[in-house]
Amino acid sequence: MFGIGDFARLGLVSVRMLRHYDAIGLLRPAHVDPVTGYRSYQAEQLSRLNRIVAIKDLGFTLEQVGAILDEQVGTQELHGMVRLRRAQLEAQINADLARLRSVEARLRTIETEGRMRTAEVVLKKVDPVRVAQLSARAASYESRDIEPVIVPLFDEICRRVEAASVRITGPGLAHYLPDDDGAVIVHACLPVNVPPGGHGLDGGLDGGFDGGFDVVDLPAIETAATIIHRGPMMAVGSTFQALAHWIEENGYRSSTLAREISLHVPVNHDEWVTELQIEVVPC
Template sequence: MFTIGDFAHLGRVSVRMLRHYDAVGLLLPAHVDPASGYRFYTAAQLQRLNRVVALKDLGLTLDQVRVVLDEKLSAEQLHGMLSLRRAELRQQILADESRLRRVEARLRAIEREGAMPTDEIVVKPVPAVRIARLTATAASYQSEDIGPVIQPLYPELFERLGRAGVTPSGHGIATYESAEGDQVVVRAGVTVAVEPSAAYDFEVVDLPALAEAASIVHRGTMDGVDTSYQAVAAWIEAHGYKQNGFAREVYLNYGEGDPADWVTELQLEITKP
């Protein structure tokens, strides 16, 4: 048998926690010395300790942990519960990281307020381009609404292109349109060189040429794109232009390698009022 200190060390918990588990009847010592009151545990009790700690990490209260343990869950059942919780925690971490990137982007935008971009914006014509695309609807144009909608579209699009034997001939291009209320129609596309066909389970369309577009190159993930959008907005207003519709996002280098090196061109159609 092991002293409470040794058992705590082996189980990677505190002595205080073991005493609390004893007090609430969740993990009783195998033996208590009647003279000294010292608690002793067996190696077999580590199994119950592992389950207690794991269930606590799932977010259960100690009363709920006791109920679950009394039902004598199998190792397989407990593994399934922990795997689900692990997936939830990973998703939460990803969401928190995305939120942090958006906060950082807003901070950068605030820091740049009043600093007018001069050489970042290029005015140019954009030729018509043929793309294959899939469409979905986002709740709004906020990054946290757009990202979860557009991100699954591209793997699905490339899978469908592969099944159809169609090879992309250029960059990915995303376009957006207003929908009912705050909703936005999201279209994830990629340049192709094939004719439209009813046999495809995706659209093949021609994006029209833009006579004039204000273009800015954004570097990094799209979580930080707000700074680039606001820079081009300031330039458009300062130079007396009017923006027509949403920007096209041309993914020149996106999704591979260091995210800091990803490159997206934003193309906003502009006209003189």
Template sequence: MFSIGDFARHGQVSVRMLRHYDAVGLLPPARVDAATGYRFYTAAQLARLNRLVALKELGFTLEQVGRMLEPGPDAAELRGMLTLRRAELEQRIAADRSRLTEIESRLRIIEKEGVMPDQDVVIKSVPAVRVAESSSCASGFGPEAIGPVIGPLFDELAGRLAEAGIAIAGPAIAYYDPRDDGTVGVHACMPVTVEPDAAPDFTIVDLPALEQVASTIHRGNVSGIGAAWQAFGRWVEDNGYRTSAPCREVTLEWTPDPDSWVTELQEPLAPR
């Protein structure tokens, strides 16, 4: 038999936790010394401890755990439950990382409030361009909403173009349009030089020419592009312009390292 300290060490839990499990009747010791009150456990009780801890980590209350331990799930069932819980936790961690990135971006924006934008802005025209386009919908304009949509759209579109034997003829373009229900239309585009009927399972369209566009460059991960767009917006207003058609993001340089990306922001302007 093991003392409570040794059993805690082998079971990788605290002595305090073992005493609590005993108090609520989930894991009483195999023997209690009548003279000293010392608790003793057997190696066989490790199996129950493992299930108890696993079920608790799955989010069940101790009352629910107690009911589930009698007779309790077998190893295969428990493995499946833990695998599902792991997937849920991984999704939560990914969501938390996304929120942290958004918070950091907002902090950078706040720190630059009242500071003159450091972006170089040029006014130019943009010719019409024929693109293969894949579209979907996001819940909003935030990176936590756009990011999970636009990346897979580009991956899917590039794969379909490769399957169709259609060459990409220029830098990737993304544009977004707000919808009446509050969602955002997300469009991933690749320039091509084929006829519209050459696409078997995606759309080929002509993006219209833009007579007057304010253009600036964002260098680095697009997770931080919000600060660039806000500074850009202040420039547009400070210089007496109004926006018109949906803005575009043009990927001028793409590398496996997102921090090395170069993206052109294009803000179509209405006449003054």
């Protein structure tokens, strides 16, 4: 058997921790000297110690650890718990990183205040366009909620259009519709050359394409205030701010959420070029 100090070193824990586990009944010594009170442990108890530490590090309380161990958790179940906890931690890390990127983008927007180039705004008519489209719901219009939705949507619509052998006729675009409770419906679109009723369309337009995507006609925008954004969409706030100033200063108001036209989308997001188009009407 091993004294408490040796057992702690072999188990990679502290003596104080072993005493606490003994006090709450989580890991009793194999033997306690009735005279000296010295605790002794057996090598086989390292198995229980390893399980205690592993389950505790998954985020469970010591009380929960004891209940789990009393149910004789096996190695396979522990692996499952670890995989689940890893997924939870990764999701939390990704959420925290997205929040940090959002804060950094807001700071960049604040830094550009007073230096916005409203002269770059162009007022124009946008022609109607036929698109292949996939849609999904985002929790809000904030960049940190939009990005995890729009990126996989574009990946998927590209894959499906290519698989259907449909010709793409222009740059990809995104448009948005307000939904309940501040959420938005996100649409990822590719302009396509598909005549009504042809190329596998079932019942014409409005979602009957057998390639797994909708084919719809986006209406023209009679009067659109447009501006070019350069860089990642997470940092689009300063460009929207410039657009907002132009709209207000020129006696307009916006009537819809913006369309985003992906003019240049290399691997490096800092080199992205996107045109923002907002339908406006006179005040």
